[in-house]
Amino acid sequence: MNKVIGIFAHVxxxxxxxxxxxxxxxxxxxNRGKIENKNTYLDTHKIEKERGIxxxxxxxxxxxxxxxxxxxxxxxxxxxxQEMERNxxxxxxxxxxxxxxxxxxxxxxxVWRLLYKYNIPTFFFINKVDRDGVDxxxxxxxxxxxxxxxxxxxxxxxxxxxxxxxxEKIADLDYELLDYYLENGYNKNLWIKHMQILMKDMLLFxxxxxxxxxxxxxxxxxxxxxxxxxxxxxxxxxxxxxxxxIRYDEKGNRVSFIKIFSGKLKxxxxxxxxxxxxxxxxxxxxxxxxxxxxGKNYINIEEAKAGEVVGIVGISNxxxxxxxxxxxKKEYSIKPxxxxxxxxxxxSYEIIKIFKTLAEEDHTLEVNWNENLKELNxxxxxxxxxxxxxxxxxxxxxxxxxxxKPGILYKETINNSVVGKGHFEPLRHYAEVHLxxxxxxxxxxxxxxxxxxxxxxxxxxxxxxxxxxxxKEHRGILxxxxxxxxxxxxxxxRSHEKHTEGGDFxxxxxxxxxxxxEKAENVLLEPFxxxxxxxxxxxxxxxxxxxxxxxxSFDPPETLDNKVIITGRAPVSTFMDxxxxxxxxxxxxxxxxxxxxxxxKCINQEEVIKKIAYxxxxxxxxxxxxxxxxxxxxxxVPWYEADEKMxxx
Numbered sequence: 001m002n003k004v005i006g007i008f009a010h011v012x013x014x015x016x017x018x019x020x021x022x023x024x025x026x027x028x029x030x031n032r033g034k035i036e037n038k039n040t041y042l043d044t045h046k047i048e049k050e051r052g053i054x055x056x057x058x059x060x061x062x063x064x065x066x067x068x069x070x071x072x073x074x075x076x077x078x079x080x081x082q083e084m085e086r087n088x089x090x091x092x093x094x095x096x097x098x099x100x101x102x103x104x105x106x107x108x109x110x111v112w113r114l115l116y117k118y119n120i121p122t123f124f125f126i127n128k129v130d131r132d133g134v135d136x137x138x139x140x141x142x143x144x145x146x147x148x149x150x151x152x153x154x155x156x157x158x159x160x161x162x163x164x165x166x167x168e169k170i171a172d173l174d175y176e177l178l179d180y181y182l183e184n185g186y187n188k189n190l191w192i193k194h195m196q197i198l199m200k201d202m203l204l205f206x207x208x209x210x211x212x213x214x215x216x217x218x219x220x221x222x223x224x225x226x227x228x229x230x231x232x233x234x235x236x237x238x239x240x241x242x243x244x245x246i247r248y249d250e251k252g253n254r255v256s257f258i259k260i261f262s263g264k265l266k267x268x269x270x271x272x273x274x275x276x277x278x279x280x281x282x283x284x285x286x287x288x289x290x291x292x293x294x295g296k297n298y299i300n301i302e303e304a305k306a307g308e309v310v311g312i313v314g315i316s317n318x319x320x321x322x323x324x325x326x327x328x329k330k331e332y333s334i335k336p337x338x339x340x341x342x343x344x345x346x347x348s349y350e351i352i353k354i355f356k357t358l359a360e361e362d363h364t365l366e367v368n369w370n371e372n373l374k375e376l377n378x379x380x381x382x383x384x385x386x387x388x389x390x391x392x393x394x395x396x397x398x399x400x401x402x403x404x405k406p407g408i409l410y411k412e413t414i415n416n417s418v419v420g421k422g423h424f425e426p427l428r429h430y431a432e433v434h435l436x437x438x439x440x441x442x443x444x445x446x447x448x449x450x451x452x453x454x455x456x457x458x459x460x461x462x463x464x465x466x467x468x469x470x471x472k473e474h475r476g477i478l479x480x481x482x483x484x485x486x487x488x489x490x491x492x493x494r495s496h497e498k499h500t501e502g503g504d505f506x507x508x509x510x511x512x513x514x515x516x517x518e519k520a521e522n523v524l525l526e527p528f529x530x531x532x533x534x535x536x537x538x539x540x541x542x543x544x545x546x547x548x549x550x551x552x553s554f555d556p557p558e559t560l561d562n563k564v565i566i567t568g569r570a571p572v573s574t575f576m577d578x579x580x581x582x583x584x585x586x587x588x589x590x591x592x593x594x595x596x597x598x599x600x601k602c603i604n605q606e607e608v609i610k611k612i613a614y615x616x617x618x619x620x621x622x623x624x625x626x627x628x629x630x631x632x633x634x635x636x637v638p639w640y641e642a643d644e645k646m647x648x649x
Contacts, residue, residue, distance in 0.1 A: 002307025003229050004259065006072040006087050008115070009097035010105040014127040018097055018212035019060070019073050025219055026062035026069075028294065032215075057087050057245060059257075059309055061294050065226050070309040078107050079385040081334045082364045085114055086244050086320060089329065090259035090309065092231050093199075094120045097212075100128035104142040106579070106593040109532065112147045113595070114333060121199040123206055123228075124151065125221055130211040140207065145560060146534070153207045157220040158192060159227050167191060173198055196230050233306035239263035239271070240325040243318050246361050247311075254360075255291065255311040256318040263325070265290065265304045271315070271324050288314030320363045335596050336364050336379040337527035337572045338406035340386055344376070346399055351376055354397050358389070366473070370480075372620050379409050408573045410608065411525040411599050412476025413485040414439050420516020421646050423626035424507035426634035430496035431504035432647055433465055436489040437516040442525075443598045446470070449489045454648075457493040461505055465490050468509040475622060477517045478524050480614040484599065485525075488513070492648040507627075514624040515639040524605040527572040530597035532565065533582065535590040540564045542585060550574040551603045569597050 009015035020032045060071045072091070074084040088094070094115050098104060115122050126139055143151055152169045154162070162170070170191060171181040177194045180187070198204035208224065210217025245257035258265075265271075269287050291298040291311040304310040321329030344351045352369050355378060359365040366379040380386055386403045393401050417438045424431045440447060448469050452462055473482040493508075531552070535543055540557060543566060547554050552570025559565075570578075575594070582590040602608055616622075624639035626646075637645055 001067045001231055002070070002233055002305070003067050003092050003231050004070045004072065004090055004307070004309055005093045005095060005225070005229070006074055006091045006120075007095045007097065008074055008084065008111040009076045010099065010102070010107040010111075011076040013076065013097045013099040013102070013105075013108075014212045015076055015097045016073065018095075018125060018127060018218065019071065021212050021215055021218045022071065022222055023060055023062065024215075025222055026064050028060055028062050056247075057083055058295060059293050061292055064222065067226060067229070068308075072309070076107065077384060078110070079380075079382040079388075081107075081110065081381065082332065082336070082362065084111070085332050085334045088114055088118050088120060090242060090244050091118075091120050092307075093225070093229050094122045095225075096122055096124050098124060098126045098139060098143070100126050100134045100136075100139065101131055103139045104146045104591070106591060109146055109593040110334075110595060116148075116202070117333065119202060121202065121205075121229075123208065123221075123225060125208050125210060125212075127210065127212050129209045130214055130216060136209070143207070145565075148205055150203055151205050151207050153209075154224060155209070157223045157227075158195065158206070159188075159223050161188060162186065162191060170195060170198075170204065173204055192227055195228055199228060200230075231307060234262045235264055235306050237262040237306070238325055239265060240323075241265065242324070242326065242329065243320060243322040246318060246320055248357065248361070253289075253313050254316060254318070255313055256315050256322075257293075257309065257311050258324070259309050260304055260306050261326070262306045264306070265310070265312070267302050273317075273322055273324055283317050285315045285317065287312050319360070332364075333596070334364075335527075336366070336381050337409055337596060338382065338576075339368075339377050339379050339409040340406040341404040342376040342378060343402040343404065344399070348374060348376070351399070351401070354393060354399065358392070368473075372618060380406055382406070408526055408608075410479055410481040410602065410612075411484045412478050412481050413483060413523050413525055414517065414520040415523050416521045418516045418519040419491070420512040420514070420519065421626070421643055421648075422508040422511030422513070422515060423628060423637075423642065423646055424504050424511065425629040426627050427629060427632060428499050429501060429504045429507075430494075430499040431461075431508035432492075432494040433490070433505065433508040433512040434492035434646070434648055435465075435509070435512045435516055436487075436491050437513075437520060438487040438489070440485045440487050442485055442600060444485045444487075446484060447487045449487065452490045452493055454493065457495055461495045461500070462490060462493065464502060464505040465493065465509050468506045469513075474510075474513060475619065476522060476524075477514070477616045478522050478605075478609050478614065479612040480616070480619065481524070483517070494648050510622060511624065511626055514622050515626075515642065518624045518639045524602040524608060525599040526602040526608075528569050528597040528600050529572055529575050529594045530567075530569050531575065531595075532567050532593045533590065534563055534565050534592075535582070535586050537562050537564045539586055539590065540566070543582070543590075546578070546581070550578065571603055573603075 007015055007019055023029045024032045057072055057074045062069050072087050074087050096111060167186045171178045174194050208221045212218060240261040241258045243256050243258050247255045249255055267287055267290055270284055272282055272284050290301050290304050292301050293311055355367045359367045368377045390401055393399050420435045420437060422433050448466050450462055469488055476483045533543055550570055551574050552568055554566050554568030557564045557566050579592045582592050625636050626642040627634050628637055628645055
């Protein structure tokens with residue numbers, strides 16, 4: 001029975017130490033490594049060992065009793081939350097490690113929300129219970145208040161007899177089990193069977209206690225995991241798999257890590273998938289290697305089966321979220337809200353190539369090269385991520401770089417419906433495109449619809465227009481930020497039997513899009529956080545005042561004993577450093593959880609536009625003007641005069 005289990009925690013909860021101890025008990029390692037000794041098994045990267053934190057997700061494979069386990073260790077720092085989220089969808093079960101001293105922390109809530117969203121059955125392991133000052137009752141209450149009320153504390157292995165109190169709590173969650181208990185009392189095997197079902201239905205979340213460092217409670221926890229987890233994979237079915245991670249090995253081989261949900265994957269097998277930039281183009285590539293990884297080591301295998309997590313070599317066009325036999329994963333919950341300029345002294349093409357490689361491994365980097373300014377910008381989560389990227393570029397590519405202080409990642413949209421028209425007709429070229437641009441609700445992204453019916457516009461060229469809409473992020477005219485929340489409909493177009501070439505429609509499409517933006521009422525958007533703050537009630541007035549000063553809004557506060565919980569939303573621009581302020585105010589006792597909420601209207605649009613000072617007229621990649629031809633020569637017509645000269649009426 002194959003089982004994929006992920007392990008999650010806030011930084012310093014003891015996640016890596018717990019993973020080490022599990023691997024020790026399953027004979028994968030002979031001696032347990034320590035973070036301070038820089039020799040932990042799953043922190044394989046030099047930068048991880050130096051910093052003492054998990055940055056990259058890694059996996060281990062072991063067998064225990066009659067099951068085969070793939071254990072995924074994920075980053076615990078908020079700056080690497082995207083790496084953490086990409087692993088969640090491939091899991092059968094999850095472990096959340098809670099710090100016995102600190103209790104439920106901000107990132108613990110982020111992890112929980114994602115696991116619950118993806119319906120991943122979850123175990124809790126309260127670590128460091130050997131330390132002085134651990135208040136177990138308080139931690140259990142924090143889990144109930146902040147995460148879920150459906151927890152049951154298991155004081156030993158479930159493979160042993162449960163105490164009466166625990167057995168009754170579990171029975172209270174299941175009517176059938178409760179009826180049995182009232183008539184016949186406790187039956188270990190029946191309780192285990194129903195606990196398996198309750199966990200799968202997200203109705204029960206067992207809690208265990210221990211000390212990973214002192215190896216207390218870990219073996220009992222492992223035994224309970226083995227008993228309570230159950231999977232069913234179909235090997236004799238169509239191949240369905242997902243790419244969740246991409247890495248380059250020390251020889252430069254591109255390794256695509258996949259989870260197989262059904263079927264089998266064999267060496268030299270051809271797989272089909274669609275190009276992410278052109279959904280009409282199908283790629284067919286062959287598997288050259290199948291690797292089963294254990295930390296940084298791997299073995300080559302001939303076949304991988306449903307329920308396994310492997311690395312494959314030979315797929316050059318893979319991307320994170322790519323589906324094999326299933327739809328591609330288009331959106332992840334955690335998104336960067338900051339951008340930073342890369343400062344470099346080398347050739348620009350070399351830096352661009354490096355960051356495009358890094359963006360393949362982390363698609364949220366969103367590399368943006370500005371040819372006019374010769375500037376390279378990337379989107380990021382925070383300062384620590386930039387520090388790590390600097391180290392990675394130095395170690396892997398031997399190039400020194402720096403980053404400017406990160407700024408807000410703005411976006412642009414429109415408030416009204418317009419029609420943009422683009423014509424491209426220099427000598428021996430011809431293309432015309434008409435696009436309707438309509439505003440969409442926040443968070444909709446860019447949507448496309450083809451409404452064109454024309455004998456002068458073959459379907460192949462119509463498909464090219466769609467390709468050019470989605471081949472890149474297009475810039476708005478206020479700040480040059482990416483446009484979003486717009487429906488773009490192709491309504492008219494025209495080609496020429498002799499003179500039209502493929503690239504002509506890129507020119508016409510870009511010009512039509514830009515002309516539409518020139519006509520529209522443009523709006524600048526900025527990212528917002530959804531926040532949850534928990535402090536002593538004495539600090540409520542100060543916190544509410546701060547939220548208002550920072551242009552945030554809040555719901556009616558909720559009081560629990562001497563605590564108050566405040567929820568609401570606020571701009572990232574004003575709230576990104578508030579966690580430090582809250583710690584100062586409360587003496588380190590306040591809890592804050594920030595989650596990306598989405599984009600909304602910028603609170604100081606004119607100020608931001610003035611500060612960024614984007615000159616739309618000097619953007620060489622975009623122009624709103626059209627090109628027409630007369631007397632054998634092409635000539636430019638500005639956007640505000642172009643409509644009258646269009647050939648499509």
